[in-house]
Amino acid sequence: MEYITITTGFLIILAGLWAIMTRKNIIRIIIGFSLFDTGIHIVMVSMAYVKGGVAPILDKNELLTDTANKIVDPVPQALVLTAIVIGLGVTALMLAYAMKLHSEKKSLDIESFKDLKW
Amino acid sequence: MDFKIISALLGIIMLAMSFIAIYHKKMIVAVIATGAVGLFASIMYLFLAAPDVAMTEAAIGSGLSTIIFFYVLNRIRSNDKEGRESDEIDEVIK
Amino acid sequence: MELLGAIITLMGSFVLLVASIGLIRMPDVYNRLQVGTKATTLGTILSLIGLVFLMPGWWGKLILLIFFVMMTNPVSSHVLARASYFIKIPFTDRTVVDKLKVSTKAQKVEYEEK
Amino acid sequence: MKNFFITFLILMIVWILLNNTFQPDILIVGAVIALFLSMFLCKRCELFTDMNFTPKGIIYTIIFLGVFMVDLIKSNLDVTRRVLNPALPIKPGIVEVKTKLKSKFARMLLANSITLTPGTLTVDVKDDSFFIHWIDVKDEDVKVASKEIVEKFEKYLEVIYG
Amino acid sequence: MKKLFVFIILIALASMLYPLLDTFHGNDKLSELSQFYAQSENVSKVNAQNLVTAVVVTYRGLDTLGEVTILFLAAAIIAFFLKTESEKRTLRKNSEIFKTAAKMLVPIITMVGIYIFINGHLTPGGGFQGGAVIASGVILMLLAFPNMEFNHKFFEALESISGVVYVGLAAFGAIIGLGFLDNAILPLGKFGELFSAGAIPVIYSFVGLKVGAELSNILNKFKSVQAEN
Amino acid sequence: MVNTILIVAVAIILLSIGLTMIRFVKGKTSVDRVIAFDVMSIASIALIGILAYVTQRIIYLDVAIVYGLLGFLAVIIIAKYLEKSL
Missing domain, CATH: 1.20.5 (Single alpha-helices involved in coiled-coils or other helix-helix interfaces)
Structure with a gap:
């Protein structure tokens, strides 16, 4: 099963990159970034999956003995947990910039912002 | 119970949703599709035995980020109102 | 007992299937909203009640979940129906009467002042 | 308090x-x-002010829940019948109904119950009239529609919320 | 032409990613680090049922501290960037049903959020999820009553106090000689009960309050810059 | 026996999510797509419940509670965006 999810994650990463590189609208680029984020999270969580493992929450007695052979890896899950929240912060920041850019030039097209282009 | 087929179907649905999110003409549909990708990603996390991550994705990926997107879209819509008041209804219905 | 719960869950999933078929077949937004709300609410409730029969120890959270679904689902569909009437989504041709259009009381749109 | x-x-x-x-x-x-x-x-919320905590109110709450559940199941049979019928027997329209309830909470419960019962969906609320999208309009008159849609819940809610 | 170029880049990236997929054979056992965390003596040292929480709050507590800082910075930059313009707005009146439902649901949503972060060491969830749920309750209130004034002072004070208490609890462990962000500064309690795992529930509650206040601030900022429409 | 029935139930729920996707793609108006999104998110609650039974973990139900409480928030904000009163 982890192969399937990992493949899905990679394809979503590629879709997000494609959106970032070819779309012209800034909001669409941010959506692409959001998809990219989701794909990376899926890949990381699938890498943590152990065959036949259960969630690392020891609320049953039979999980307390020989824990290490029964659970999935908790460390990447913890990292993804913080990554999702940071992703929200970054998305909010980018959207605030997009709003400001639009009120400057009345346009969301990435081609119309050439001030720093060399 | 093996989750292979279910996760494959979920993956197909997610890819279709991300395709809609990238290529659909109307921005609001694209944002809804992004929210749906988060929704199904959260179910996929449950199959991968990660309930913590699933809960975070459900609350943040498909809840709060959609809300922020819509606030920004609303502000942008009210910003460039001039000259296109008449076709707004068509825009919604299309 | 367990078999009963499983069958109730199966019934719930059939109701959800009816919801999606109705979503495809119905001709306009309001009818789709009707089918969507009713069928999904009952489908989810039936599935969760079946789980109560399967796992009697979980009743607390399941009952709470049923309560939330019953509370939030009609409200969201009401808000959506009101919005789609306001932006004049067209009715299907088979509509026979529209009292909201002729009622002068409802025609006046009220605004909230800041 | x-x-x-x-x-x-x-x-x-x-x-x-x-x-x-x-x-x-x-x-x-x-x-x-x-x-x-x-x-x-909840410093100055007034949601539950009109609620009656008498034994009669509690009994009526239970009866209301029972009536509501029966209607929910009936509504789904109705929906199933309509959806799976190849001819799609619908005759939709928006009708107006009147209610006597004053308490806000009771009105919310009434609107939710209407949304979940056979073929009806609350579209708008103005003062004492509810505008309801009915999937199979039987009569356009306000009184008949009120009797058909609202009354079965109203008589219980009236007792519970004064 | 340009799209072809992008396509070639993507093909190159995909061929770089492919070996990762190719050499991935699925895990049969945990990595060494996680095996160390899952040993029974280490589990009883932290005494938290939820191993993810144990990793987030104690073993990798510094990550969490940095993450809270990033979120704070994002909120501060957004608040600095989006100047509040107090324009007059006329909105369509909300439906009465929705207002009543919001009044009823907001306390329940807040209660669920508090449940999620207080039980972070027993059930899935914790500070971030609980904070997000509380922020959703606040945004529901703002949607239902657009004229309600959002109490900036309260949320900012809540955020600052929670942040200070969080860092203070972390430093207290270092002062009494156990280590920065050690959870043994409070009694560890019995495994699997609400009052167990030492300081983890306390720390996670403050993280939850802080994240909730910050996300509410961000959302309110986005709401308050909506111009007349 | 019970597990077989539940597998059938999961298959039917997935089928209904797939059929809802058709409405999402065909659309016609934005409101149709929002309704499809709503139906999908509520069908997922039932899916998560069955999944919690199959894996025998009560903790998965917490995720379903978060779904049930926050799923309608997205719908409401979209509705308010459409009627231009956000």
Whole structure:
């Protein structure tokens, strides 16, 4: 099963990159970034999956003995947990910039912002 | 119970949703599709035995980020109102 | 007992299937909203009640979940129906009467002042 | 005071159902949080002012729930019948109905019940009239429609919420 | 032409990613680090049922501290960037049903959020999820009553106090000689009960309050810059 | 026996999510797509419940509670965006 999810994650990463590189609208680029984020999270969580493992929450007695052979890896899950929240912060920041850019030039097209282009 | 087929179907649905999110003409549909990708990603996390991550994705990926997107879209819509008041209804219905 | 719960869950999933078929077949937004709300609410409730029969120890959270679904689902569909009437989504041709259009009381749109 | 108490009670029930135990330490923590929340969020809310806490009210609440569940199942049979019929027998329209209820909470319950019962969906609410999208309009008259749609719930809600 | 170029880049990236997929054979056992965390003596040292929480709050507590800082910075930059313009707005009146439902649901949503972060060491969830749920309750209130004034002072004070208490609890462990962000500064309690795992529930509650206040601030900022429409 | 029935139930729920996707793609108006999104998110609650039974973990139900409480928030904000009163 982890192969399937990992493949899905990679394809979503590629879709997000494609959106970032070819779309012209800034909001669409941010959506692409959001998809990219989701794909990376899926890949990381699938890498943590152990065959036949259960969630690392020891609320049953039979999980307390020989824990290490029964659970999935908790460390990447913890990292993804913080990554999702940071992703929200970054998305909010980018959207605030997009709003400001639009009120400057009345346009969301990435081609119309050439001030720093060399 | 093996989750292979279910996760494959979920993956197909997610890819279709991300395709809609990238290529659909109307921005609001694209944002809804992004929210749906988060929704199904959260179910996929449950199959991968990660309930913590699933809960975070459900609350943040498909809840709060959609809300922020819509606030920004609303502000942008009210910003460039001039000259296109008449076709707004068509825009919604299309 | 367990078999009963499983069958109730199966019934719930059939109701959800009816919801999606109705979503495809119905001709306009309001009818789709009707089918969507009713069928999904009952489908989810039936599935969760079946789980109560399967796992009697979980009743607390399941009952709470049923309560939330019953509370939030009609409200969201009401808000959506009101919005789609306001932006004049067209009715299907088979509509026979529209009292909201002729009622002068409802025609006046009220605004909230800041 | 009554509002405060009922809010506290509802929050406590939610807490107990979430935790699924009756251990004293969990109950104490829940009571502290519920007290704090209901003090903070319910300073001047008037949701439950009209609620009757008499035995009659409680009995009627149970009857109301029963009637509601039966109607929910009936509505789904109705929906199934309509959806799976190849001819799609619908005759939709928006009708107006009147209600006598004054309490806001009761009106919300009434609107939710209408949304979940056979073939009806609340579209708008203005003062004492509800505008309802009916999937199979039987009569356009206000009185007949009120009798058909509203009355079966209203007579219970009227007792519970004065 | 340009799209072809992008396509070639993507093909190159995909061929770089492919070996990762190719050499991935699925895990049969945990990595060494996680095996160390899952040993029974280490589990009883932290005494938290939820191993993810144990990793987030104690073993990798510094990550969490940095993450809370990033979120704070994002909120501060957004608040600095989006100047509040107090324009007059006329909105369509909300439906009465929705207002009543919001009044009823907001306390329950807040209660669920508090449940999620207080039980972070027993059930899935914790500070971030609980904070997000509380922020959703606040945004529901703002949607239902657009004229309600959002109490900036309260949320900012809540955020600052929670942040200070969080860092203070972390430093207290270092002062009494156990280590920065050690959870043994409070009694560890019995495994699997609400009052267990030492300082983890306390720390996670403050993280939850802080995240909730910050996300509410961000959302309110986005709401308050909506111009007349 | 019970497990077989539940597998059938999961298959039917997935089928209904797939059929809802058709409405999402065909659309016609934005409101149709929002309704499809709503139906999908509520069908997922049932899916998570069955999954919690199959894996025998009560903790998964917490995720379903978060779904049930926050799923309608997205719908409401979209509705308010459409009627231009956000």
